[in-house]
Amino acid sequence: MFAWLKHKTELQKLQYSYCKLMKSAYKTALTDKNKSDQLHIKATEILNQIKKIESQSQSV
8 A cells, every 4th residue: 555655675776777778778779779779788787787786685
């Protein structure tokens, strides 16, 4: 009921951003390849951050 009160973790925020960027990169690939490539690069950077956080949490 009060799901909107829960605070999202940094990992959840990054996963949401990654998903959003990949969707927009896919949609813009149909019209503008250069912009799509830029969005894909940003998404890859976020994915690297996600992997870094996940590896830190597994090692603890």
